Every structure is written in C-alpha cells, then in structure tokens.
Amino acid sequence: MEKGERRMPERGRATSKSTPVAVETLAATLAAQRRADDLVGSQAVLPAACDHLAHILRLLQEARGDYTRRLAAVASEASQFAGWLHTATGAHDQAGSLYDQALRLGVQAGDHNLAATALSMRGHLAWTSGDYTEMAELSQAAAEMATAAGTRTVATQQRGRALALLGERQDALRAIGEAEEVLAKGTGRDDPDGLYFYGTELLAMQLGLILAYLARSPAEYLAAAEAIAGGIAAFPPALRDSEWVAWYRVQAAAALGMAGEAEEALTGLRKAFGVLSSTGGTKTIADIARVHRSLARRWPRHPDVASFGEALR
Structure with missing residues (x-):
C-alpha cells in the first residue's frame, strides 16, 4: 500500500x-x-x-x-x-x-414500528395545527403498520382522540377500547426504546382527554378529570413531575373548571405552573393562562382565581 x-x-x-x-x-x-x-x-x-x-x-x-x-x-x-x-x-x-x-x-x-411511530408523530403534529381529519388518517395508517403492541396502542388511541374532536362519539370510544385491549395483550418487547414511558397510566390519561372532548355535563367533565388525574398519580415521580405531564395536569384542570370545581382546578394549575417555572415550557404556560382566563370569567370575584392571575403575570 x-x-x-x-x-x-x-x-x-x-x-x-x-x-x-x-x-x-x-x-x-x-x-x-x-x-x-x-x-x-x-x-x-x-x-x-x-x-x-x-x-x-x-x-x-x-x-x-x-x-x-x-x-x-x-x-x-x-x-x-x-x-x-x-x-x-x-x-x-x-x-x-x-x-x-x-x-x-x-x-x-x-423496522415497521419505527416507521409507524414517525407516522403517529406526524398525526400528533396535525393535532397541534387543528387538522383532526389528517390526525385520524395518519394515526390509522400508523396503527395498521405497527406490529408491536405499544406502538399500535399509541396510534389507535390517537385516532380515538381525533374522532372525538371530530364529534364521532361512538367511534372514538370504540377506538380507546381497542387501544386498551391491544395494550393488555402485548408485552412491549418489540416497541421502540422511545416508548419507555407508555403504559396503562398514559392510556388512562388519554382516555380522560377523549372523555373531556366528548363531555357535555359537569359530571362528564368530572369523570374526564378523574381519569387524567388517576393516570398521573400512577406514574413514578420522575415522570409525574415532567414538563410534558404538566400539560395533562392543565387539561385535567380545564375539565375540573367545566365541572364547577374551582379550587381543584386551581390546585392543578398551580402544580403545573410549579413544574414549568423550572423547566420553561412556554407553550404549556400559555395553556395555563388560557384555562385561568376561563376560570376568571366564570368566577370573577374568586380571590384565589385573582391571586393566581397575579402570579401568572
């Protein structure tokens, strides 16, 4: 050479x-x-x-x-x-x-499950932009592609959330039931490493989101909030106090507000705000402010609502 x-x-x-x-x-x-x-x-x-x-x-x-x-x-x-x-x-x-x-x-x-995860995340991105039809279609494509239980569950429940946002009540509930069944039968061994956080706890939180999207009465909003809170409580502390779980706390607080539970809603907002004060999370802080405004409209003279507004400012 x-x-x-x-x-x-x-x-x-x-x-x-x-x-x-x-x-x-x-x-x-x-x-x-x-x-x-x-x-x-x-x-x-x-x-x-x-x-x-x-x-x-x-x-x-x-x-x-x-x-x-x-x-x-x-x-x-x-x-x-x-x-x-x-x-x-x-x-x-x-x-x-x-x-x-x-x-x-x-x-x-x-790897079909990695490709399916990418499709699911594209569906998640469609959700952030409000394109719920695309969210449903991409999620269904991901569920059909996935071979591992967790990967398929993620896509199936996400399709259920899209259907709930589109007003398809029975199809949405059917999808979340299918997701629960798939997850219960799976082992998780074939799922991508990035799904380390996914299990029955998160699926319960996502069921809560669907129930909140479909809710029409205080009792239904309360059931949605309880489903989200139950999932959060089952997480280990490292995940329970993460920035992305704080977003779920805000959704539970919004449902509690719609159920007429001002104090409980404020407790959830304070907890989420405490997490985000150390991590940043400006998008979720904006969600906190939005939920607080809805509480302030409903309870304009509530002293705790007013004081939390001061803390946000």
Whole structure:
C-alpha cells in the first residue's frame, strides 16, 4: 500500500466508527437525553439532541456492513425525538421535516414500528395545527403498520382522540377500547426504546382527554378529570413531575373548571405552573393562562382565581 493511500473498509464489514459498541453507545446517549427531557424540559435538551442527531447521521453516511440497519434505527429514533422537542417548543415546520426523516430512516432500518411511530408523530403534529381529519388518517395508517403492541396502542388511541374532536362519539370510544385491549395483550418487547414511558397510566390519561372532548355535563367533565388525574398519580415521580405531564395536569384542570370545581382546578394549575417555572415550557404556560382566563370569567370575584392571575403575570 503506497503512502497516502486510504485503506477502504472491506465490503460486508462496518467501519470502525459504527461498531456494535459505538452504535449502542449512541443509543444510550439518546436514552439519557429522553430522561433529561423528563427532568429539565424540552428547551434545555434541544441543542444537545440536535447535535447528537447530526453526529449519528454523519456516521450513517459512512457506515457499511452489518450494523448499518441498527445505526439507521438509532438515527430514526433520534430524528423522532428531535421532532418531538421541536414540537414541544413550537417549531412545527422543523418538527415535520424531522418526522419525515424519521419515517425514511425507519424504512431504511427495516423496522415497521419505527416507521409507524414517525407516522403517529406526524398525526400528533396535525393535532397541534387543528387538522383532526389528517390526525385520524395518519394515526390509522400508523396503527395498521405497527406490529408491536405499544406502538399500535399509541396510534389507535390517537385516532380515538381525533374522532372525538371530530364529534364521532361512538367511534372514538370504540377506538380507546381497542387501544386498551391491544395494550393488555402485548408485552412491549418489540416497541421502540422511545416508548419507555407508555403504559396503562398514559392510556388512562388519554382516555380522560377523549372523555373531556366528548363531555357535555359537569359530571362528564368530572369523570374526564378523574381519569387524567388517576393516570398521573400512577406514574413514578420522575415522570409525574415532567414538563410534558404538566400539560395533562392543565387539561385535567380545564375539565375540573367545566365541572364547577374551582379550587381543584386551581390546585392543578398551580402544580403545573410549579413544574414549568423550572423547566420553561412556554407553550404549556400559555395553556395555563388560557384555562385561568376561563376560570376568571366564570368566577370573577374568586380571590384565589385573582391571586393566581397575579402570579401568572
């Protein structure tokens, strides 16, 4: 071999940068960033997650051989996670591109559940923009693609929420019942690592959302709030006090307000605000302010409502 010549990697073997240990280290770093998101919030984790994704994609361009598919799978999960962080911080256009990338990489990895997760997250993004028909269609496509129980459950319940928002009461309740059945029969072994948080607790919270969307009476709103609160209470503390769970607390508070429970609604808003005061979460703080305004309209002379308004300002 002449001086200055580069030795090309042998066909069928991975480059030194994408050995099994290196790929699993990248996956472990991604898992740690997910846990950091639970503890400190999306805005704080976003820069490091984007840098990590860029590094994985560079390695994937160079990778050859046996570990390319596994590296593509990690890249898909990292793209999905970065998309989630962008969604949580209000950067929806960037989130959409990242979810599309996650879908392509999931297909490249030959992993139906990663591809289905990317479709589900595209459906979640449609929900944030108010396109509930697209939310339902993408969620159904994800449920049909998924082979793992948790992945299919996520998509199925999300379709149920879309149907509830579209006013399809019976179909929405049927979807959440199907989601409960799928989750109960599954093992979770085949689900992507990013679904570490998903179980009966979160499904109960999502049932609460559906009940809140469909509620027409104080008793129905109270049942919705209780379903959400019950799911939150069943979480371990690290998840219970996360930024994204704070959003569910706000939805429970909104339902309690509609049920006529001013004090309980304020308790939920205070708890959510306490979490977000340390993590940021400006989108959810805006939701808190919206729910507070509805309480203030209903109870304009309630002293605790007024004092919480001062705290928000």
